[in-house]
Amino acid sequence: MNRKNNDLSAWVNNYTSELYSWALHKVSNDETAADLVQDTFLAAAEKFDSFKGDSSPKTWLYSILNHKIIDYYRKKVNQPVQRENQSFSLFFSDEGDWQESRKPKSWHGQEDEQHLLDDHEFQEVLKKCLDALPGKWGVCVKLKYLTEKSGDEICQELDITPSNYWQIIHRAKLQLRDCVEKNWFN
Amino acid sequence: MKRIGLIDIDMKNKIMHFLFLSCLKATELIEKKLHFKLTIKEKIQLELHKMMCDACSMYEDQSEIIEEGIKKHLHGTPSENGETEKLKGQIKIKLQEHHH
Numbered sequence: 001m002n003r004k005n006n007d008l009s010a011w012v013n014n015y016t017s018e019l020y021s022w023a024l025h026k027v028s029n030d031e032t033a034a035d036l037v038q039d040t041f042l043a044a045a046e047k048f049d050s051f052k053g054d055s056s057p058k059t060w061l062y063s064i065l066n067h068k069i070i071d072y073y074r075k076k077v078n079q080p081v082q083r084e085n086q087s088f089s090l091f092f093s094d095e096g097d098w099q100e101s102r103k104p105k106s107w108h109g110q111e112d113e114q115h116l117l118d119d120h121e122f123q124e125v126l127k128k129c130l131d132a133l134p135g136k137w138g139v140c141v142k143l144k145y146l147t148e149k150s151g152d153e154i155c156q157e158l159d160i161t162p163s164n165y166w167q168i169i170h171r172a173k174l175q176l177r178d179c180v181e182k183n184w185f186n
Numbered sequence: 187m188k189r190i191g192l193i194d195i196d197m198k199n200k201i202m203h204f205l206f207l208s209c210l211k212a213t214e215l216i217e218k219k220l221h222f223k224l225t226i227k228e229k230i231q232l233e234l235h236k237m238m239c240d241a242c243s244m245y246e247d248q249s250e251i252i253e254e255g256i257k258k259h260l261h262g263t264p265s266e267n268g269e270t271e272k273l274k275g276q277i278k279i280k281l282q283e284h285h286h
Contacts, residue, residue, distance in 0.1 A: 005281075012277050017270040026260065034273050041277050045284055088210060095199070096208025104244040113251055117258055126255045144221075145260045151221030162222060170217040177248055 004048050011057055012041060018058075019065055026069050026146065028131050036072060040065040070146055077139040077158055091174050102178055107185055122184060129179035137172035140165065206235040212242045216249055 016037060023033035043064050044051070051060055091102045098104075107116075116122050130138065144154055155165045207215070212235040215228055224232065236243045 008281055009278060012274050012281070016274045016277065020270050020273060034276075037273065038277050038280055041281060042284055045281055092208070092210040096203060096210035097199070098209050098241050103241050104248060106244060107248060107251075113254070116251060117254055123255065123259055126252065127259055130256065130259070141256065142260065145256055166214070166218045166221055169221065170214050173217055173249055173252065174213065176252055177245065180252060181248075 004045070007057070008041065008045055008048070011044070011061065015058055015061055016041075019061060022062070023065060023069060026142075027072065028127075032072065036065060036068045039068050043068070066146075070143070073139050073143045073146065074157065077136055077143065087171060088174075091178070102174075104177065105181060105185070107181065125180055125184045126176075129176050129183065132179060133172055133175060137168055137175070140168045141172050141176075144169075205231075206238065207231050209235075209239060209242055212236070212239065213245055213249075216242070216246045220249070220253060 019037045019040060020033055023036045024030060027033055027036065040061060044061060047064075051057070055063075091099055093099060130141070133141065140154070140158070143158070144151075147154070149157070151162060151165060155162050158165070160168075206212075212232060215224060215232045218224060218228075219232070236246065
């Protein structure tokens with residue numbers, strides 16, 4: 001018991017700050033990030049005996065935290081996903097043509113993809129646009145990249161059909177692209 | 187002459203949508219392609235559409251850049267954050283409560 005307390009307390013001292021910035025980076029909300037880190041240590045206390053020391057404590061804590069982050073997104077998306085047909089009308093006419101104001105324009109520098117991706121300000125704009133996505137769209141997009149699962153697996157997890165899923169992604173991507181273009185290139 | 191020109195454009199659009207998808211449908215397939223496999227028919231329709239539509243071709247390139255950007259953002263290392271002393275104290279208290 002004593003060793004457990006000492007270890008845990010040392011881990012809190014050593015890793016809280018790292019784990020917190022990691023969580024903050026993933027969920028973009030400081031209270032949520034703090035809660036997730038706290039839950040991580042509580043789970044670690046509970047599962048302490050099962051920690052064999054095969055991996056470093058840090059790796060172990062990160063794996064607990066990453067599960068907590070994914071759970072957090074899963075819970076957020078748990079409400080049934082509805083198709084919002086009319087929301088496409090922002091981008092397309094009834095015939096399915098681009099609305100003039102939302103039509104993709106050429107991105108200068110687009111030829112040099114890597115250059116753009118390395119640009120810190122571009123990343124900042126993208127992050128802001130990502131955070132601005134309405135709830136479930138953002139959740140679907142983030143869950144996809146956090147878990148690195150295939151489309152089919154995500155659908156099973158979220159309990160939605162594939163066509164429903166890529167329509168959500170499609171809608172989210174239209175908004176994201178438009179947001180990036182308007183905030184970065186203009 | 188002008189009038190005939192307009193009708194022609196209208197007809198062209200209708201035929202194009204029927205054979206080679208609307209832009210709405212084309213961008214949907216561009217997104218679908220990133221997560222699922224397209225059928226042969228969808229692949230051909232999309233390629234033909236892009237050949238005739240600059241906006242959707244640009245959309246595809248930009249969508250891929252955004253895709254990479256999201257991956258990079260979510261997998262990148264976050265910046266160090268101070269101000270966690272309070273959180274440490276709070277967690278220790280919770281851990282104590284947890285034990286008793």
